[in-house]
Amino acid sequence: MSNKYDVTQYDRPSVSVDVLLFTIEEGELKILLIKRNEEPFLGTWALPGGFVRIEESLDDAAKRELFEESGVKNIYLEQLFTFGAPKRDPRTRVITVTYMALAGKSEWKLSSSGDAQDAAFFKVDGLPKLAFDHAEIVKYGLERLRNKLGYTNIVLGLLPGAFTLTELQKVYEIILKTKIDKRNFRKKILSTGLISASGKKLEGIAHRPAMLYTFKNKKIVITD
Amino acid sequence: MSNKYDVTQYDRPSVSVDVLLFTIEEGELKILLIKRNEEPFLGTWALPGGFVRIEESLDDAAKRELFEESGVKNIYLEQLFTFGAPKRDPRTRVITVTYMALAGKSEWKLSSSGDAQDAAFFKVDGLPKLAFDHAEIVKYGLERLRNKLGYTNIVLGLLPGAFTLTELQKVYEIILKTKIDKRNFRKKILSTGLISASGKKLEGIAHRPAMLYTFKNKKIVITD
Structure with a gap:
């Protein structure tokens, strides 16, 4: 050299x-x-x-x-x-x-x-x-x-394995520091394809128990 | 020190x-x-x-x-x-x-x-x-x-200021190295909110000239 x-x-x-x-x-x-x-x-x-x-x-x-x-x-x-x-x-x-x-x-x-x-x-x-x-x-x-938040499962570690859309929305609202319209949130988060319905519902005394969702990818992927 | x-x-x-x-x-x-x-x-x-x-x-x-x-x-x-x-x-x-x-x-x-x-x-x-x-x-x-490609305007520099969805699809197909179904592509790319119809159509001899689209953000943003 x-x-x-x-x-x-x-x-x-x-x-x-x-x-x-x-x-x-x-x-x-x-x-x-x-x-x-x-x-x-x-x-x-x-x-x-x-x-x-x-x-x-x-x-x-x-x-x-x-x-x-x-x-x-x-x-x-x-x-x-x-x-x-x-x-x-x-x-x-x-x-x-x-x-x-x-x-x-x-x-x-x-x-x-x-x-x-x-x-x-x-x-x-x-x-x-x-x-x-x-x-x-x-x-x-x-x-x-x-x-x-819009296209990754970065919040995975803040939620239980299965969660309601209300729980997920609360996490998004805290991080984004803004109130989100419930219907808009549901529509948008489902359209990302990041989560899917688990088929199970929240156990408890509610008359209409909420559906539980999970992240499709169980490993955090935040690069993209 | x-x-x-x-x-x-x-x-x-x-x-x-x-x-x-x-x-x-x-x-x-x-x-x-x-x-x-x-x-x-x-x-x-x-x-x-x-x-x-x-x-x-x-x-x-x-x-x-x-x-x-x-x-x-x-x-x-x-x-x-x-x-x-x-x-x-x-x-x-x-x-x-x-x-x-x-x-x-x-x-x-x-x-x-x-x-x-x-x-x-x-x-x-x-x-x-x-x-x-x-x-x-x-x-x-x-x-x-x-x-x-799924959530940024990274291909901005490869296209003219206004382009048809067919032109955009061709660029995506080359980069992804795969054929994409035309209807699926249109539906998905429009749902990203990255592009919008310019209101103008491709000039030429076509019987049904194609709509021209533009990226909403004219500056490349690829970080996210």
């Missing part, structure tokens, strides 16, 4: 991962944040994340950082977008590969260590000041999350 | 961009490749791309590399996915941020320079052996492209 093309001649940026973990709690859409335990932005809230190790895959780095900083594990994370504006980190050039997940909060217990001194869920409509460009990243993630 | 958290302590990967530029030519879906003019994989076909400069945004790097290696410019590129398997480059750890575009071929003239000795379009169903993990990246891009 000639020196002209020696890859080591190029200045290298640092590469990090950051995780957007959304959940619904008390009827509100929330996101997981950690309080930074290091400079820059010491004591400021931020997305859980950190530097990718040189022999580690991007997915593994995201899982590791999420667990180290918040105690959350066994979550299906999907790559969202890579942010690389030259000045987004005051230290040096840091390109960050972001990951997104939407999951039921009961699945984990928060505990922070490593570069984080605290971890907590915040309402997406009342976030504290965030480190770096994380406010912009959260805004982007929210937009993508809301768009994905 | 304590040494413990000094960002410079971390080994840094190299970061590159790679571009998937799809077009339709002679009724076939094709992708732009360049022939490498450097090691490794000297003389092997690859996606146009290269290293991100330390003070350059990711988008700018993608546009610059595409132009340097193929002469193509003024294309709307959108970030696709970031590939970062630790051993994907034999030289060192290289994380690559990929970009995708679908455009009409008449818009440019190929000419290669820099790290490329040639540039040409290849049928996606008959690609030569590709450098690095580029075959895997092309496979991923094709899958995403095909899925995006």
Whole structure:
């Protein structure tokens, strides 16, 4: 290999991962944040994340950082977008590969260590000041999350295996932060082909028990 | 800042961009490749791309590399996915941020320079052996492209401003590599809400001239 093309001649940026973990709690859409335990932005809230190790895959780095900083594990994370504006980190050039997940909060217990001194869920409509460009990243993630409701099964993890259309509508309303007309919702969600009637009905005392539905695809697919 | 958290302590990967530029030519879906003019994989076909400069945004790097290696410019590129398997480059750890575009071929003239000795379009169903993990990246891009037909206006750049449903169907059939039933296609594409009737009809000698349609959104939006 000639020196002209020696890859080591190029200045290298640092590469990090950051995780957007959304959940619904008390009827509100929330996101997981950690309080930074290091400079820059010491004591400021931020997305859980950190530097990718040189022999580690991007997915593994995201899982590791999420667990180290918040105690959350066994979550299906999907790559969202890579942010690389030259000045987004005051230290040096840091390109960050972001990951997104939407999951039921009961699945984990928060505990922070490593570069984080605290971890907590915040309402997406009342976030504290965030480190770096994380406010912009959260805004982007929210937009993508809301768009994905229309054509993916991203809310799968927030619902029981079989659910009523009323339960599904409630989840959509919380994430979209808007009331939806019941008939319109039913028509639209059925036309997506994402869910199907289970044939079973909600057990209980109702005179006309509601039909239970399931997602056709039992594995979350949020890429598309 | 304590040494413990000094960002410079971390080994840094190299970061590159790679571009998937799809077009339709002679009724076939094709992708732009360049022939490498450097090691490794000297003389092997690859996606146009290269290293991100330390003070350059990711988008700018993608546009610059595409132009340097193929002469193509003024294309709307959108970030696709970031590939970062630790051993994907034999030289060192290289994380690559990929970009995708679908455009009409008449818009440019190929000419290669820099790290490329040639540039040409290849049928996606008959690609030569590709450098690095580029075959895997092309496979991923094709899958995403095909899925995006269902809910985005990604084919906008391949059609005139107003088009018949027959013209649109032909483009879909080429990209999906399958015959589509005419009535099903019309019903499905209209139900997406992506296009609307222009009110004008195809001029010509036909007894029943076809209605012309337009995309409601005149700007390509392929993220979602």
